[in-house]
Amino acid sequence: MDRLSDVLTAISHPTRRAIIGNLANGPARFLDVAKPFDTSLNAVTKHLKLLERAGLIARKKQGREVFISFRGEPLREAAVWMHEYERFWNDRLDRFERYFQDKKITTKQNRKKI
Amino acid sequence: MNKPKKTIEVKVERTIPAPVAEVFDGWLNPKIPGNPWNMADKLLLNPHVDGFFYWTVHGIPHYGRFTEVKRPARIRHTWMSPNTSGLESKVTVTFKKKGRDTRMTLVHSGLPDTDGGRSHAKGWNYFLDIFPGQFAAAPGRKK
Numbered sequence: 001m002d003r004l005s006d007v008l009t010a011i012s013h014p015t016r017r018a019i020i021g022n023l024a025n026g027p028a029r030f031l032d033v034a035k036p037f038d039t040s041l042n043a044v045t046k047h048l049k050l051l052e053r054a055g056l057i058a059r060k061k062q063g064r065e066v067f068i069s070f071r072g073e074p075l076r077e078a079a080v081w082m083h084e085y086e087r088f089w090n091d092r093l094d095r096f097e098r099y100f101q102d103k104k105i106t107t108k109q110n111r112k113k114i
Numbered sequence: 115m116n117k118p119k120k121t122i123e124v125k126v127e128r129t130i131p132a133p134v135a136e137v138f139d140g141w142l143n144p145k146i147p148g149n150p151w152n153m154a155d156k157l158l159l160n161p162h163v164d165g166f167f168y169w170t171v172h173g174i175p176h177y178g179r180f181t182e183v184k185r186p187a188r189i190r191h192t193w194m195s196p197n198t199s200g201l202e203s204k205v206t207v208t209f210k211k212k213g214r215d216t217r218m219t220l221v222h223s224g225l226p227d228t229d230g231g232r233s234h235a236k237g238w239n240y241f242l243d244i245f246p247g248q249f250a251a252a253p254g255r256k257k
Binding site: 090092096097103104 | 128137152220
């Protein structure tokens with residue numbers, strides 16, 4: 001999957017959104033991240049892996065402990081993508097490109113007939 | 115009227131399988147699907163420097179003024195609609211030869227960076243509420 005898809009997947013689950021919300025207040029250790037949730041540590045680990053894959057969190061070792069922190073840049077990228085004019089122009093240019101692709105195919109087919 | 119202080123820029127690129135001049139002309143031809151004029155319910159189009167365009171789609175007006183029409187390399191015009199919140203945004207379309215094809219780049223700048231303008235996606239405002247600071251330092255945004 002591309003990064004945008006990873007981000008959209010990551011933010012699609014309420015637990016992962018809650019994790020991000022908590023980490024936005026500052027870095028935390030794994031057990032502190034898991035504490036508010038009534039779910040297994042294994043499940044939290046899986047959520048964190050998806051967030052990490054999307055680039056939304058980073059792990060940093062400090063002494064013996066590992067701190068997990070929130071990274072906002074991928075969310076900003078997703079927000080920009082979601083801008084209505086981004087979608088508008090992407091849709092327009094997709095159609096424009098398709099017109100010329102179809103035209104090229106039709107021209108080739110007509111040449112073969114001749 | 116309170117205008118948004120921050121603006122955002124949208125950039126979209128495509129490689130079109132046709133020569134540059136043909137793509138350039140296609141972009142200004144309302145009969146060709148994909149350009150903005152093609153979707154108009156009502157259209158007035160004068161693609162020359164200081165020429166105006168006006169079009170409506172589903173009753174929503176869009177209008178602007180051409181500031182550069184340099185065949186076959188570049189088209190620039192302003193763009194106003196209810197979504198630009200009173201701002202005169204700018205659209206620049208460039209066409210560059212790429213082998214037998216044309217690399218087309220469209221930059222729409224000066225768009226209002228408002229929550230409403232940024233996204234219609236359900237639930238997205240949740241993040242905008244929580245992380246406004248994360249978006250403030252976005253590259254390509256003018257203050």
